[in-house]
Amino acid sequence: MRYMVVIDKSPRNYCAGSPDVPGCIATGATLEETATLMREALEFHLEDCDSLPKPTSWAIDVNGYAVPITKTPNGYRAEPPDLPFIVAAADTRKRVESLVRETIETYLAWHCKRPPEPTAQIVYLDVEAPQPVSA
Secondary structure: OOOEEEEEEEOOEEEEOOOOOOOOEEEEEEHHHHHHHHHHHHHHHHHHOOOOOOOOOEEEEEEEEEEEEEEEEOEEEEEEOOOOOOOEOOOOHHHHHHHHHHHHHHHHHOOOOOOOOOEEEEEEEEEEOOOOOOO
């Protein structure tokens, strides 16, 4: 299965998580190490699952900012990690993408002389599905 992973740069390292597998995280010294550790964490986390969580998240780029979008029970939610005060929610995929683009572009145009440097990156990791244990 292929899972979207958000990797963000912190002052001392990188940290990663997948909206499709809540609670599964990894940290590493480099982007590459973090991606490798996150793949391992996902595989380990999913070993005991009776059914694998279906990947439903994706990301878009808005003016250099990575914006992960997740499916929720009531629609869709977009939250750019580099702009944590911006959140968009809507009932359709097209509408949430439009709302978050409009909100970020308006914020950057009207409220921001020095916008925060984008640090979050989106990667898609292929994770081996666990094999059923035979009795």
